Amino acid sequence: MTLWRGLVSAWKRVEAGHDAVFVARWRQGVRREARRQQDTLRALVLLESLGVDNPVAYETLDLIPYLVADVHEWHQRMGRETFGDAGVCC
Amino acid sequence: MSPVIRFFGGKGGVGKTTLAAAFALRQAERGTRTLVVSTDPAHSLGDVLLASLADTPREVLPGLWAAEISGEEQASRRVAEVAEDARHAVPREVLPAVERHLARAASSPGTVESALLDRLTDLTEQVGTRWDLLVVDSAPTGHMVRLLSLPTLLTPWIEGLARQRERARNADRLVAGMSGDAADDPDPLLRRLHVRRDRMERMARRLRAEALVHLVVVPEHLALAETLRAADTLADAGLPLGAVLVNRVVPDEETGVLAGRRDQQQEVLLRLKERFADAGLVRVPLLAGTLAGAAELAVLGTVFDGAGGTLAG
Numbered sequence: 001m002t003l004w005r006g007l008v009s010a011w012k013r014v015e016a017g018h019d020a021v022f023v024a025r026w027r028q029g030v031r032r033e034a035r036r037q038q039d040t041l042r043a044l045v046l047l048e049s050l051g052v053d054n055p056v057a058y059e060t061l062d063l064i065p066y067l068v069a070d071v072h073e074w075h076q077r078m079g080r081e082t083f084g085d086a087g088v089c090c
Numbered sequence: 091m092s093p094v095i096r097f098f099g100g101k102g103g104v105g106k107t108t109l110a111a112a113f114a115l116r117q118a119e120r121g122t123r124t125l126v127v128s129t130d131p132a133h134s135l136g137d138v139l140l141a142s143l144a145d146t147p148r149e150v151l152p153g154l155w156a157a158e159i160s161g162e163e164q165a166s167r168r169v170a171e172v173a174e175d176a177r178h179a180v181p182r183e184v185l186p187a188v189e190r191h192l193a194r195a196a197s198s199p200g201t202v203e204s205a206l207l208d209r210l211t212d213l214t215e216q217v218g219t220r221w222d223l224l225v226v227d228s229a230p231t232g233h234m235v236r237l238l239s240l241p242t243l244l245t246p247w248i249e250g251l252a253r254q255r256e257r258a259r260n261a262d263r264l265v266a267g268m269s270g271d272a273a274d275d276p277d278p279l280l281r282r283l284h285v286r287r288d289r290m291e292r293m294a295r296r297l298r299a300e301a302l303v304h305l306v307v308v309p310e311h312l313a314l315a316e317t318l319r320a321a322d323t324l325a326d327a328g329l330p331l332g333a334v335l336v337n338r339v340v341p342d343e344e345t346g347v348l349a350g351r352r353d354q355q356q357e358v359l360l361r362l363k364e365r366f367a368d369a370g371l372v373r374v375p376l377l378a379g380t381l382a383g384a385a386e387l388a389v390l391g392t393v394f395d396g397a398g399g400t401l402a403g
Contacts, residue, residue, distance in 0.1 A: 031261070057195040058204035059290070061168060062282045064195060065176030065188045072184045089187045 093302040093400070094217050096332070099228045099320065100306035101313055105337045108381055109306055109374065110227035111138045111156075112390035113401065117223055118154035119391070125155040126225040127213060129206055133158040135227055140383045147213070151384055155221065157213075161202035164209045169196045179278070211293045245290055252283045302332035302400055307362070309336050309355040318365060332400040333370035336362060341375050348376075372397040 068089060075083045083089035098110040107128065114126035125147050128135035135158055136143040141150040145164075147157040169192045176188050195201070210226065217224045259277055303324055307317045317334075324331055336359065340352040363371055374393050381387050394401045 053198055053200075056200070056204070057198040058165060058168070058201045058208070059286060061172045061192065061195055062175075062279060062286070064191045065172065065180045065184075066279050068184050068188045068191055069180035072181060072187075087187075087190060090183050 095224045095301035097226045097228045097303045106306040107227045112387040114225040116391040122222045124223045125221045128158045128227045159209045161206035165205035304332045306335045309358040331369045334366045337374045338376040339373045
């Protein structure tokens, strides 16, 4: 039994080590790519707040709630409870 | 097949509403279920048909439906829809910001035209089922042309946006898969973007394949240059040009002041005939007064019947 438990805990350590060394690093890269993609979208909605006209504003109305929610999540992730400009977010 | 979407465009005051209504009425009389729509912010279709009209089409005569649509109204309807959907989709604390952004987007340049096209798309999607023919008494020339080339401008934009979003989601899903919580729910936003893009593409395709633009012009030197320009712009946008209607042509038997007028008109008519040899030219005689109501509009029916080509129906 102790041998079994020892084996299990050893495997778990190996798995954690593998995770830390390989998976985590890769995951970070993928996450960064995901954020970069989302940043582009975020920029689109923020540009309008800065006065850059969006010629297809009507066609992209559907995007607005999602993008504002996204900006919200983003500033919270950055450790700020409020965005600072009530015109853009909260 | 004869084109099932007809636009009547031209400068303000040349009589396009009257001609569009008369054409629609003639088609309805022949048994074609026809919807005539006014997009001009200063609506006069109701006055011509002697009926009070609204955004929703109503049958004003047997087989003839009519509506006056507005870009502003359509835009505020859609903003309300998006805001309502947002209430269920995003955190409550961001809702005020969402409403501010929506209001700003709704007031940005181009929105009214986009909204108008959106409403026209709604109606066009029912051509073939509810109606056989859609006649649009379109707003003045420049505005109309911009309106018609919108789908071509918008499609690549929405496509790019959908692609961005898809890529971001694929990366997200990969991360989620690795950490064990595979989220495979369909993206509601992406679905909506696709639906809108498909709709626009369908509309653009139909406009190119099933629409015809009839320019309405009065035979005067001032109007000539603009008509020729409008025709070029339409051709550039890939929209087929139908017969050109020349309104208020002084009849041969007139004398006095009107005879002088006629000589001037002949010059312009000659130039128009040269330019629109392929599309065809239909002359509408100058009448004593303006026409209103079914009985008076029917007078113009004979003009269309004698026209041949794209207007004879």
